[in-house]
Amino acid sequence: MATTPFKRAQPISTIHTQIGRIEAGLSFRAVQNLQKALAIPMETLASVLGMSRATLHRRKNEGKIDKGESERLVRYQRLLKKAEDVFGSGESAREWLTHKQVGLGGAVPLEFAKTEIGAREVENLLGRIEYGVYS
Numbered sequence: 506m507a508t509t510p511f512k513r514a515q516p517i518s519t520i521h522t523q524i525g526r527i528e529a530g531l532s533f534r535a536v537q538n539l540q541k542a543l544a545i546p547m548e549t550l551a552s553v554l555g556m557s558r559a560t561l562h563r564r565k566n567e568g569k570i571d572k573g574e575s576e577r578l579v580r581y582q583r584l585l586k587k588a589e590d591v592f593g594s595g596e597s598a599r600e601w602l603t604h605k606q607v608g609l610g611g612a613v614p615l616e617f618a619k620t621e622i623g624a625r626e627v628e629n630l631l632g633r634i635e636y637g638v639y640s
Contacts, residue, residue: 523579531575533568539578542585543615544599553615554578580624584614587628591635606630 540550551561554570554577564570570578588598602614608630609617618624 527575527579528572530569530571531578533565533570535575535578535582536564536570539581539585542595542599543581543602545603545615549615553581553619555619577619580618580621581615584618584624584627584631587631588614591631608633 536547536550536554540547543550547561548558551558554574556564556570556574564574584602585595585598588602589595592598592601605611605613609626614627614630618627
């Protein structure tokens with residue numbers, strides 16, 4: 506039986522680079538860019554990233570966010586990209602990510618994705634929508 510080798514979506518060196526950037530903490534500019542892309546208030550984004558208002562201001566002054574916040578930020582960047590691919594535009598993706606979805610039991614995807622398991626379910630739902638599977 507012949508087997509097909511597993512094909513990576515990205516080269517392993519790129520993944521190592523991304524991990525290094527996350528562990529070092531991403532710049533606060535990445536937070537601002539995501540906030541603009543999602544068109545949500547900064548306080549809302551801070552909340553889904555697990556930051557209090559005081560921490561948000563401290564991170565802004567420091568110019569970077571910590572490892573955990575960076576990992577969550579990358580999670581939301583990934584979800585936004587997937588939603589843009591599925592819906593064909595940033596506006597449609599933002600609309601979907603910020604409103605209650607029946608396929609998530611009435612939860613808002615941005616809120617549901619606060620945990621990795623929740624983010625995976627959001628990605629699964631986007632995959633089902635992409636392939637026309639009723640959800």
